Amino acid sequence: MEMFDFTLIWAALIGFGIMMYILLDGFDLGVGILYPFAPDEASRDVMMNSVAPIWDGNETWLIMGGAGLWAAFPLVYSVFLPALYIGVFLMLAGLIFRGVAFEFRFKSSAKTRRWWNLSFFLGSSVASFAQGAVVGAYIQGFETENKVFVGGALDWLTPFTVMTGFGLMAGYALLGATWVILKTEGEVRTWAYGIANKLLWLVLAVFLAISVWTPTVNAAVFERWFGHLNIIWILPALVAFFAYQLWRSLRQHNDTRPFVMTLGIFMFTYLGLVVSKWPVIVPPDYTLWDAASAPESQLFLLLGFLFVLPIVLAYTTWTYWVFRGKVRPDAGYH
Amino acid sequence: MELDPLLLSRLQFAFVVSFHAIFPVFTIGLASYIALINGLFYVTKNPDWSRLAYFWTKVFAVAFGMGVVSGVVMSFQFGTNWSNFAYAASNFLGPVLTYEVITAFFLEAAFLGVLLFGRNKVPPAAYLFSAIMVAVGTFISSFWILSANSWMHTPAGYEMINGMVHVTSWSQAIFNPSFIYRFAHMVVASFLTGGFVVAGVSAWYLLRQRDVAANRRALSMCLWLLLVLTPLQAFIGDLHGINTLEHQPTKVAAMEGNWETQARAPLLIVAGIDQDAQENSWELAIPGLASLILKHDVNGVVPGLTEVSPDEQPNVLAVFWAFRVMVGLGFLMIAVALIGVVLNLRGRLYNTTWYQRLLLPMIAAPFIAVLAGWIVTEVGRSPWLIHNVMTHEQGVTPSLGGGTALFSLLGYMLVYGVVFSAGIYYLTRVVRHGMQAEPEQPSSSLEEFERPARPLSAADVTFDDRTDTQGA
Numbered sequence: 001m002e003m004f005d006f007t008l009i010w011a012a013l014i015g016f017g018i019m020m021y022i023l024l025d026g027f028d029l030g031v032g033i034l035y036p037f038a039p040d041e042a043s044r045d046v047m048m049n050s051v052a053p054i055w056d057g058n059e060t061w062l063i064m065g066g067a068g069l070w071a072a073f074p075l076v077y078s079v080f081l082p083a084l085y086i087g088v089f090l091m092l093a094g095l096i097f098r099g100v101a102f103e104f105r106f107k108s109s110a111k112t113r114r115w116w117n118l119s120f121f122l123g124s125s126v127a128s129f130a131q132g133a134v135v136g137a138y139i140q141g142f143e144t145e146n147k148v149f150v151g152g153a154l155d156w157l158t159p160f161t162v163m164t165g166f167g168l169m170a171g172y173a174l175l176g177a178t179w180v181i182l183k184t185e186g187e188v189r190t191w192a193y194g195i196a197n198k199l200l201w202l203v204l205a206v207f208l209a210i211s212v213w214t215p216t217v218n219a220a221v222f223e224r225w226f227g228h229l230n231i232i233w234i235l236p237a238l239v240a241f242f243a244y245q246l247w248r249s250l251r252q253h254n255d256t257r258p259f260v261m262t263l264g265i266f267m268f269t270y271l272g273l274v275v276s277k278w279p280v281i282v283p284p285d286y287t288l289w290d291a292a293s294a295p296e297s298q299l300f301l302l303l304g305f306l307f308v309l310p311i312v313l314a315y316t317t318w319t320y321w322v323f324r325g326k327v328r329p330d331a332g333y334h
Numbered sequence: 335m336e337l338d339p340l341l342l343s344r345l346q347f348a349f350v351v352s353f354h355a356i357f358p359v360f361t362i363g364l365a366s367y368i369a370l371i372n373g374l375f376y377v378t379k380n381p382d383w384s385r386l387a388y389f390w391t392k393v394f395a396v397a398f399g400m401g402v403v404s405g406v407v408m409s410f411q412f413g414t415n416w417s418n419f420a421y422a423a424s425n426f427l428g429p430v431l432t433y434e435v436i437t438a439f440f441l442e443a444a445f446l447g448v449l450l451f452g453r454n455k456v457p458p459a460a461y462l463f464s465a466i467m468v469a470v471g472t473f474i475s476s477f478w479i480l481s482a483n484s485w486m487h488t489p490a491g492y493e494m495i496n497g498m499v500h501v502t503s504w505s506q507a508i509f510n511p512s513f514i515y516r517f518a519h520m521v522v523a524s525f526l527t528g529g530f531v532v533a534g535v536s537a538w539y540l541l542r543q544r545d546v547a548a549n550r551r552a553l554s555m556c557l558w559l560l561l562v563l564t565p566l567q568a569f570i571g572d573l574h575g576i577n578t579l580e581h582q583p584t585k586v587a588a589m590e591g592n593w594e595t596q597a598r599a600p601l602l603i604v605a606g607i608d609q610d611a612q613e614n615s616w617e618l619a620i621p622g623l624a625s626l627i628l629k630h631d632v633n634g635v636v637p638g639l640t641e642v643s644p645d646e647q648p649n650v651l652a653v654f655w656a657f658r659v660m661v662g663l664g665f666l667m668i669a670v671a672l673i674g675v676v677l678n679l680r681g682r683l684y685n686t687t688w689y690q691r692l693l694l695p696m697i698a699a700p701f702i703a704v705l706a707g708w709i710v711t712e713v714g715r716s717p718w719l720i721h722n723v724m725t726h727e728q729g730v731t732p733s734l735g736g737g738t739a740l741f742s743l744l745g746y747m748l749v750y751g752v753v754f755s756a757g758i759y760y761l762t763r764v765v766r767h768g769m770q771a772e773p774e775q776p777s778s779s780l781e782e783f784e785r786p787a788r789p790l791s792a793a794d795v796t797f798d799d800r801t802d803t804q805g806a
Contacts, residue, residue, distance in 0.1 A: 052791075060439055066409055067435045070420065071428030078421035081413030082731040088414055089742045092407050093749045099403055100753050104760070107797035148418065149731075153738040294425045294500050301429035308436040311444070 006298035010072035011281075011288050013305065014065055019270055021061035023175075023263055024316075028055040030176020032098055032124025033169055035117060037195065042329055043188040044117065050183040050327045052102060054319055059095065060312065071301045075147055075291035079282050082149045083142045084134055084156055091130035098123030125169060132168025135273070136161030139214055139221075141283035147290075160213060167206035171266065174199040178246075178258040183327050196258060197250050204243060207269065211236070214276065220284070221276045235272040239265055337736025340727060343415040346743040348712070350407050352705055353750050357401030359704050362476055362521070363528025364394050365469040368449075371552075372465040376458055382548040387465075388453065389769040390532070395450050395792035396764060400757045402438075407746065409435065415739070419719055419729030423499050426492060426507055427482050434478035441471030450792035473521065480520055484513040486720050487711070488581045494723070511581060515574035516711075522567045523707070526667065527700040529560045533674075534697035535765055537690040545769045550684055557678055560671035568664055572627070578711075579628050582721060583637040584646070585714035588653035590624050591617075592638045599624040599636040604658070607651045612640060648716045656709035663703040670696055760797060767795045 028051040038044050070077040081088055097119045105116035133156060140160060143151035177196035181189055215222035225232070242264035249257035279287045292298065368390050375383035409431070412420040420427070448456055448464035456464070491506030492499045501507050536553040539545055579586045587593075591602045593613050601623035606615035625634040639647050670692065677683040715721060719729040 063406060063409060063435055064439070067428075067432040070409075070413065070424055071432045074421050074424030074428055077413045077424070077428075078417040081410060081420075082417045082733050085414050085731075085734065085738055085742065088410055089745055092410060093745060095406070096403055096749055096753055100756060103399065103791070104756060104797050106791075107760075107795070109796075109798050112798055147421070149733050151733060153733070153735055293428060294498075296501060297425040297429050300501075300504060301432055304433055304436055308440050312439060315444075 006295055006302060007072075007288055007292040009302065010068070010292070010298055013309075014068050014072060015274065017061050017065040017068060019267065021058070021065055022270060023266055024058035024061060025055070026172045026266065027051070027175040027179040027259075028058055029098075029124045029128045030172035030174065031179065032120050032176070033128060033173045034176050034180070034195065035121040035124070039187055039191050043191070046184050046188055046327055046329055047180055048102070048105065048120075050180065052106075053323050055102060056099070057316055057319055059099075062095075064312075068301075068305070072293055072298055073281060073288070073291040074293050075282055075286055079142055079144060079147070079149045080134075080138075083151060084137060085153055087130045087133050087137075087156060091127045091134075094123040094125070094127030094130065096123070098127065128169045128172045129165040132165035132171075133157070133161040135168060136164030138277075138283065139164070139210075139218065139273075141218075144282065144285060147286070160217070163206065163209060163213075167203070167210065170199055170202045170206060174203050175259075175262050175266065178262045182256055182259040185326055185328075193250055193253060197247075200243065200246060200250070203265075207239070220280070224276055232272075232275050235268050235275060238268040239272070242268065337740055339734040339736045339739040340730045342736060342739035342743050343730055343734065344726065346415060346739065346746060347411060348709075349743065350404070350411060350746055350750070352708070353754065354401065354404040354408055355704065355708065356701060357397050357404060358472070358476070359520075359524050359701070360527050360531060361394060361397045361401055362472040362524035363526070364390060364397070364531070365465075365472045366525065367528050367532060368394060369462075369465040369469040372462050376462045382551050385545070385548045385769055386552050391450060391453075392764055392793045392795075393761065396757065396761050398446075400754065403753065404750065414742070415731055415734065416719070416729050417731040419724060422497055422724060422729070423486075423720060425499050426485065426501050430478055430482045430485075430508065434475055434482075437471065437474045437478065441468060441475070445471065476520060476524075477517065480517045481508045481510070481513055484516045485510045487516075487715055488512040489720055489723055499723075512574075512577055515570070515577045518570050519567070519574050519707075522563055522570055523700065523704050525563050526560065526567060527704065529556050529563060530667070530693075530700050531697050532556050533560065534693045537693040538765070539769070540684065541687060541690050548769065554678055554683065557671060557674035557683075560667070561675045564664070564668040564671045568668065571661075571664070576628060579636075582715060584639060584642055585648065585653065585711070586628065587637055587639040587641070588648050588650045588714055589657040589710060590628075590636070591650065591654045592624065592636060593640050594638040595635060595641060596638065597625065597633050597635045598622045599628075599634075601627065605654070607654050609644070609647070609650050612644065646717060648714050653710055653714045656706040656713070660703050660706040660710060663699045663706070667696070667699055667703070756797075760793075760795070763797070764793055764795045 031047050031051050035044060035047070038047060066077075101116040101120035101123060105113055105120065108116060136158075137156040140156070140158065142149055143155065174196060177192045177199055180192040181196065184192070215225055242261045246258055246261035246265065249261060277283060279289070281288045281291050368387055371383045371387045371390070374380070375387060412427075445464040445467040448461065449468050452461060452464065485507060488511040489499075489507075490510040491503035491508075492501050494500070533553055533556040536549040536556065539549040540553065575586065575589075590599070591605045591607055591614055592599055598621065600617070600619035600621045602614070603618045603620065605617040605619075608615045622632040625636055626632050628634065628636055639650065673689065674683065674693075677686050677689055683689070717725045717727065719726045
């Protein structure tokens, strides 16, 4: 081993990047999923305004994560993308459509606006479903030979991944609803309290199903959870704690806490997933170290990453700071 | 017909990258132009330059946004369709292309916002500095992309261990033998593209007597720039060709339609390419000229296509004709720039309407020339994906089926068709909307500026005819 284990550093960096992406793009995708259910067109204006200035910064993390994976863990890149070929296409198409809807909805008349609304909803939903299915496919594992994917184009599509797909949609919608609670007032917010409560139960049901299903279909995961590593049970305990707090804060019609609690649910579920699989990154056979690129390549890119990452973080923080507070119907973003 | 995933993957890559390339090739040139006219405004204080800068920054915002959207697909395509290649070359291409991504983000985070939204809110010097930094940033982005691409044509600074590329020298790999020629050729191509678009749009305004003073300035300056750039591009192209002859002689043979290795090789103006017969069915040729151009000696020996077996030759027909399209348009651009400057010197540029009308279709010329040039270089390297290291067949995703590949190819055509029709339609609206005066009161306070925003929102033109009645 080298002086530093760059593989661990890169695992931490990319793990962090993916979590940032799920938390940040999660709520703006969720706003898109909830779009058709909003009470009226004025609410939709407010909802879109609440995410318009930040969504593209949120997607930055996806591109950084994707490019970083190729450079640091090329085996993940070269197995996941062929295995998830159709899912990746659907995700990209969805993200493109909703990105364009963001830009042109504000510039259009009522006549064409309907189409941009639809495009925003469908793009967000398809992209979210595809991401959820990717998570499911990761839990399932991939058929490889000599580090090459040898399975079929639709191997990823199973009842389990369909469930994780819809599960992540529900999760993102919950993030979106609590974001709307955080950022709006009046009728929209009242509606968001109602729908967030329903979504919470849905999300818990899906999480429970996944938690029961996963260890039973996957012996390694079963061993991890029911072996000797009892400390990891703190993760699901924390998820339950945050879920309870979310339920309470929704009942109390609190503004900020629902969103924070939902972030907590997501973060510890994500860590739970990481713990289930660690250190396997291309299941079932390959660990982080099998998938890593050459140390000199990892170092070469690390220098640039360490320079740019603080700038992106500072920029992200500043953006959120500038747009803090409630979005009002009259103060349009454009 | 059986669906061939290899062919479909190549078609998909060509389609996506061509669609994508249209935008950066224009924005790279335009960014420098915007920096230049901001500099002229800073020095002369002439408000015409400021108006031009304001207008072209709006166009830049839309084109830049479109480039980013179409570029996202690119970063996943290597893995979905070319997984063996992506894995084998990951130690070099992964970091290099990721550097492009982080350069772009750094640029966007730091300076793009100021250029697009900070016009009246930061000191003039800081604004000019941001405009220059955005231009520099676009060069750095293309630096990484072209380094990666050049390495696939002329790999260097690496060794193969168990079928994987391992970098032995980053400087040799990044500055590989064909890089500097390709980079220079592409940068000048971007300048030409920006130049012909600005010239064409200025002419369009002049034909309609809109914003005459500013557009006269823009047109006149563009023509002087193009007068220098168009022949410079031919010169760089020649150097690039000689470099290609050294490293990829088969590609040059395909460009020349030259089957047999020979001294006093003729330059074919046009020819009937017959790859099955490995000869041309007819030719219109100038004797000895190909040897003179490539070897700087009429008696120089130029290698032919038959140096390699037919299955190691590229599609000669495509390379041969794409090369002629590129060179033909190149000469046309030189001629148009020359005529314009002559008219200008005689003081007749602004009332020669046929010339102004000629400039409108010329907007398309540099775009077509760039795409043709990329077809020459990319088709010309086949069957190699990484020259003499890996073929397309070895690089393609092994698990990919023909039906799946067709599905995604049609899907991307549909997505890009819809999205980019909307984008280009909107760009034409921005142009037709015209060069508005800058907003009198910079839309309110400092707080407004402190909102970072996405590029496209810098364009304030409506998408359809909702409020267009107060338009110019």
